[in-house]
Amino acid sequence: MNAPIKLGVYGLGLAVIFSAAVGVGNAVGAVGPAPVNTGHGAHATSSPARQSTEPVPGGLQVSQDGYTLTPETTTLTPGERTAFRFTVTGPDGRPVTRYQIAHGKKLHFIVVNRDLGDFRHLHPAETGGGVWSVPLSLPEAGTYRAFADFTPEGREGLTLGTDLYAAGDFTPQALPAPARTATVDGYTVELDGDLTPGTAGRLTLRVSRDGTPVTDLEPYLGAYGHLVALRAGDLAYLHVHPDGAPGDGRTPSGPTITFHAEAPSRGDYRLFLDFQHEGTVHTAAFTLRAEQSPTNGTPVEPDHGHSGH
Numbered sequence: 001m002n003a004p005i006k007l008g009v010y011g012l013g014l015a016v017i018f019s020a021a022v023g024v025g026n027a028v029g030a031v032g033p034a035p036v037n038t039g040h041g042a043h044a045t046s047s048p049a050r051q052s053t054e055p056v057p058g059g060l061q062v063s064q065d066g067y068t069l070t071p072e073t074t075t076l077t078p079g080e081r082t083a084f085r086f087t088v089t090g091p092d093g094r095p096v097t098r099y100q101i102a103h104g105k106k107l108h109f110i111v112v113n114r115d116l117g118d119f120r121h122l123h124p125a126e127t128g129g130g131v132w133s134v135p136l137s138l139p140e141a142g143t144y145r146a147f148a149d150f151t152p153e154g155r156e157g158l159t160l161g162t163d164l165y166a167a168g169d170f171t172p173q174a175l176p177a178p179a180r181t182a183t184v185d186g187y188t189v190e191l192d193g194d195l196t197p198g199t200a201g202r203l204t205l206r207v208s209r210d211g212t213p214v215t216d217l218e219p220y221l222g223a224y225g226h227l228v229a230l231r232a233g234d235l236a237y238l239h240v241h242p243d244g245a246p247g248d249g250r251t252p253s254g255p256t257i258t259f260h261a262e263a264p265s266r267g268d269y270r271l272f273l274d275f276q277h278e279g280t281v282h283t284a285a286f287t288l289r290a291e292q293s294p295t296n297g298t299p300v301e302p303d304h305g306h307s308g309h
């Protein structure tokens with residue numbers, strides 16, 4: 001019974017992705033009919049005019065470029081801490097054992113509730129033979145997404161994602177409304193800057209406590225902050241780069257932390273900032289809406305599903 005519904009959703013997803021790519025490439029007029037309801041998904045990508053030149057955002061696939069994320073289990077008991085183990089297999093089918101360090105670690109492991117209400121940024125330990133292990137507890141029943149963000153030796157960085165499940169009743173929470181200020185553990189973090197589809201934008205976060213700017217942030221993962229941005233709806237994982245590094249002579253230890261981030265499309269994104277102060281890591285979360293800038297000269301796109309204007 002579910003098959004037609006799933007196909008419909010899949011077709012809609014294609015339409016959104018293609019529309020986003022069109023907007024990015026300004027290829028208005030070179031587009032064929034929208035690939036919705038063609039009934040044959042395999043043919044929808046056969047026309048060169050419809051091929052996206054934009055890479056698929058990270059985190060949406062469990063397998064990419066020959067690398068596959070393989071968890072030992074995908075179902076956990078809510079509230080129960082277990083040793084969660086997984087491997088990343090490489091193009092040769094064997095567990096990857098050689099990684100490059102990025103942001104201070106060989107592998108970053110992010111686990112979020114699918115409604116984006118819960119976030120944790122973990123660093124599993126290697127236990128030999130390419131097996132990673134990390135103590136993990138899914139706090140409540142629900143569906144979760146786990147991301148492994150890593151760089152195999154000699155390759156580009158990759159982010160693979162897999163769903164995890166904690167059985168039981170749950171009530172999904174609505175995404176919080178967009179806001180420029182977040183509070184966490186007595187700190188206030190203010191967000192400045194925008195996410196603009198297809199353009200690397202600068203995001204600046206300013207940390208204060210009790211109205212006083214925090215100027216002695218501590219390095220965490222090779223930076224004064226680590227930012228993860230996920231797209232609401234499918235949890236696409238954005239690539240975010242810190243601007244500057246501790247000790248480079250130009251990057252202050254607060255109160256501002258600057259990043260460059262690029263959104264693959266319009267829509268709402270949930271941003272999670274990890275920062276360290278007085279020996280403790282705190283996480284501030286924001287909802288930020290990516291919209292086409294009205295001042296960047298990009299022609300106004302036709303509505304989704306319309307083309308040929």
Ligand SMILES: [Cu+2]
Nearest residue numbers: 105108109122
């Ligand atoms: Cu990490």
